[in-house]
Amino acid sequence: VPYIIVVGSEKGGTGKSTTAIHIAVALMKLGFRVGTIDLDARQGTLSAFVRNRASYAEQSGRRLELSKHRAIERSKASERAAAEADEAGRLQDAFDDLADCHFIVVDTPGSDSYLCRLGHNRADTLITPLNDSFLDIGVLAQINRERREVEAPSVYSQLVWEQNNQRVVAGRPPIDWVILRNRLAHIEARNMREISALLDLLAKRIGFRTAPGISERVVFREHFMKGLTALDLPEQVAGQGPSQARGPAESSSHAAARREIQDLLAAIGLFASEP
Amino acid sequence: VPYIIVVGSEKGGTGKSTTAIHIAVALMKLGFRVGTIDLDARQGTLSAFVRNRASYAEQSGRRLELSKHRAIERSKASERAAAEADEAGRLQDAFDDLADCHFIVVDTPGSDSYLCRLGHNRADTLITPLNDSFLDIGVLAQINRERREVEAPSVYSQLVWEQNNQRVVAGRPPIDWVILRNRLAHIEARNMREISALLDLLAKRIGFRTAPGISERVVFREHFMKGLTALDLPEQVAGQGPSQARGPAESSSHAAARREIQDLLAAIGLFASEP
Numbered sequence: 001v002p003y004i005i006v007v008g009s010e011k012g013g014t015g016k017s018t019t020a021i022h023i024a025v026a027l028m029k030l031g032f033r034v035g036t037i038d039l040d041a042r043q044g045t046l047s048a049f050v051r052n053r054a055s056y057a058e059q060s061g062r063r064l065e066l067s068k069h070r071a072i073e074r075s076k077a078s079e080r081a082a083a084e085a086d087e088a089g090r091l092q093d094a095f096d097d098l099a100d101c102h103f104i105v106v107d108t109p110g111s112d113s114y115l116c117r118l119g120h121n122r123a124d125t126l127i128t129p130l131n132d133s134f135l136d137i138g139v140l141a142q143i144n145r146e147r148r149e150v151e152a153p154s155v156y157s158q159l160v161w162e163q164n165n166q167r168v169v170a171g172r173p174p175i176d177w178v179i180l181r182n183r184l185a186h187i188e189a190r191n192m193r194e195i196s197a198l199l200d201l202l203a204k205r206i207g208f209r210t211a212p213g214i215s216e217r218v219v220f221r222e223h224f225m226k227g228l229t230a231l232d233l234p235e236q237v238a239g240q241g242p243s244q245a246r247g248p249a250e251s252s253s254h255a256a257a258r259r260e261i262q263d264l265l266a267a268i269g270l271f272a273s274e275p
Numbered sequence: 276v277p278y279i280i281v282v283g284s285e286k287g288g289t290g291k292s293t294t295a296i297h298i299a300v301a302l303m304k305l306g307f308r309v310g311t312i313d314l315d316a317r318q319g320t321l322s323a324f325v326r327n328r329a330s331y332a333e334q335s336g337r338r339l340e341l342s343k344h345r346a347i348e349r350s351k352a353s354e355r356a357a358a359e360a361d362e363a364g365r366l367q368d369a370f371d372d373l374a375d376c377h378f379i380v381v382d383t384p385g386s387d388s389y390l391c392r393l394g395h396n397r398a399d400t401l402i403t404p405l406n407d408s409f410l411d412i413g414v415l416a417q418i419n420r421e422r423r424e425v426e427a428p429s430v431y432s433q434l435v436w437e438q439n440n441q442r443v444v445a446g447r448p449p450i451d452w453v454i455l456r457n458r459l460a461h462i463e464a465r466n467m468r469e470i471s472a473l474l475d476l477l478a479k480r481i482g483f484r485t486a487p488g489i490s491e492r493v494v495f496r497e498h499f500m501k502g503l504t505a506l507d508l509p510e511q512v513a514g515q516g517p518s519q520a521r522g523p524a525e526s527s528s529h530a531a532a533r534r535e536i537q538d539l540l541a542a543i544g545l546f547a548s549e550p
């Protein structure tokens with residue numbers, strides 16, 4: 001039975017698709033069979049990455065691991081009950097198609113929808129990326145302005161609790177909810193400390209744990225059009241001869257990027273098993 | 276008649292709320308009466324900022340300019356036509372309430388909705404923030420993988436065109452669509468050049484112009500809980516005595532942040548008129 005990793009948050013642009021892409025590629029590099037599901041088919045960042053990767057592999061002749069991919073569009077039915085039945089059916093079909101995978105990585109949109117809630121319900125591990133910003137904290141809870149206490153859980157936290165309760169009532173394991181600080185600055189001190197202290201306070205109240213963070217690095221986005229990640233890069237990026245090879249400084253950021261993704265996999269507890 | 280500035284994009288987390296906040300405060304500092312409308316009331320970042328600002332002004336005794344604010348919830352009616360009539364009515368009420376303002380700044384969610392489309396229809400100027408990333412370019416157009424040509428406009432570009440057409444057919448001025456590069460890195464070179472070249476290509480095809488960019492600066496987010504921006508900061512931030520005052524290095528980032536916001540207002544062409 002595949003282990004399902006969902007990347008979700010109602011806050012936009014925190015790095016959901018970027019995280020889903022890097023986890024999927026990292027698991028494939030370890031030799032696992034990986035399925036990917038895009039529940040944000042309108043924007044389709046994950047689907048575009050998978051397409052770019054397949055097309056680049058074909059064009060360049062490079063042997064690249066490819067995930068088995070399914071994108072689920074929102075239903076066009078205007079009557080709510082019919083739309084929900086349509087979405088539930090198509091999502092179930094996708095999980096059935098991917099039943100032979102070791103892992104399934106699911107990307108979700110930065111907004112609330114029935115399809116998105118269904119996706120959260122299937123999460124063995126839920127990863128919620130967060131920027132180091134008070135604007136992002138609001139997706140977890142409303143904080144008292146003096147920042148000393150949680151006034152109320154957010155609508156998103158309530159959504160996760162609700163899906164978790166449904167799993168537990170049905171005798172399934174609870175969601176392992178992991179908050180991932182993303183796009184960490186390399187130098188900022190005070191703001192990071194304040195956010196870190198707030199997250200510690202929230203972790204107990206809201207019921208999540210935190211993973212080691214991921215820094216702001218251009219390598220996490222610059223090879224998107226070729227469907228490549230830092231995990232693919234030790235080899236020469238096609239189109240660059242030895243003379244255009246990166247300076248040592250760049251490869252140290254690549255190495256650090258690879259380590260951050262590996263630390264994330266370890267924090268989720270996925271390193272234990274080999275395929 | 277108020278001049279309406281809408282900040283929109285279907286791509287999440289590009290800095291829509293951050294941009295709306297800074298434009299609103301900058302216009303208030305110039306002495307204009309400013310209304311703010313939050314069409315993303317579920318997440319409510321702009322509404323939280325306005326609340327935080329009012330509460331901090333009260334608590335600290337500081338005289339801070341405050342906008343006249345309205346948040347518009349999505350309709351709960353399950354039948355589509357009824358929901359749309361409800362949303363259109365409440366949005367019109369909000370514009371009527373703010374009719375005595377010089378400017379109205381509208382923040383929108385990072386997803387498609389009827390309310391969001393209505394908001395775009397009212398835009399005299401539409402500002403679309405964008406991160407310097409190939410993941411963000413997809414919100415404007417699907418690009419041929421070799422990055423040399425536009426394969427198709429995105430669903431969001433088509434949405435803007437559609438709203439623009441409706442305005443023109445009704446004899447109203449077209450939308451002035453401005454793309455704002457946001458969270459610019461301070462050092463990255465190659466990635467920025469590639470994005471910049473792509474945007475130049477897209478500007479003609481899709482029909483927008485670009486404004487000078489805004490850099491990644493912690494000052495754009497660190498005082499959110501007090502409802503303050505870099506534009507408010509030259510005075511001592513309450514709670515910090517002279518001995519804890521910022522080092523000179525921090526104030527140079529504040530000064531640069533203020534300049535970037537002023538450059539943005541100038542690029543929109545708002546500097547011409549005083550209240």
Ligand SMILES: Nc1ncnc2c1ncn2[C@@H]1O[C@H](COP(=O)(O)OP(=O)(O)OP(=O)(O)O)[C@@H](O)[C@H]1O
Pocket residue numbers: 011012013014015016017018019040043045108109110182183184214215216217218220221285286287288385406407408409410411
């Ligand atoms: N660690 C990182 N370093 C550098 N850039 C990053 C990093 N993580 C994400 N980004 C960039 O931040 C932006 C947002 O990331 P992404 O699109 O993955 O977020 P998302 O949560 O999937 O957004 P949406 O809500 O639109 O689905 C993109 O431009 C992406 O390239």
Ligand SMILES: Nc1ncnc2c1ncn2[C@@H]1O[C@H](COP(=O)(O)OP(=O)(O)OP(=O)(O)O)[C@@H](O)[C@H]1O
Pocket residue numbers: 010011012013110131132133134135136286287288289290291292293294315318320383384385457458459489490491492493495496
């Ligand atoms: N120029 C900047 N410098 C530093 N941080 C920034 C800047 N602009 C935005 N941010 C941060 O980036 C994140 C996204 O910004 P913001 O929430 O304003 O985007 P948004 O487009 O409104 O997101 P959503 O799609 O969720 O509505 C926030 O954490 C914010 O603090």
Ligand SMILES: [Mg+2]
Pocket residue numbers: 016017018040045107108109
């Ligand atoms: Mg995404």
Ligand SMILES: [Mg+2]
Pocket residue numbers: 291292293315320382383384
């Ligand atoms: Mg926002």
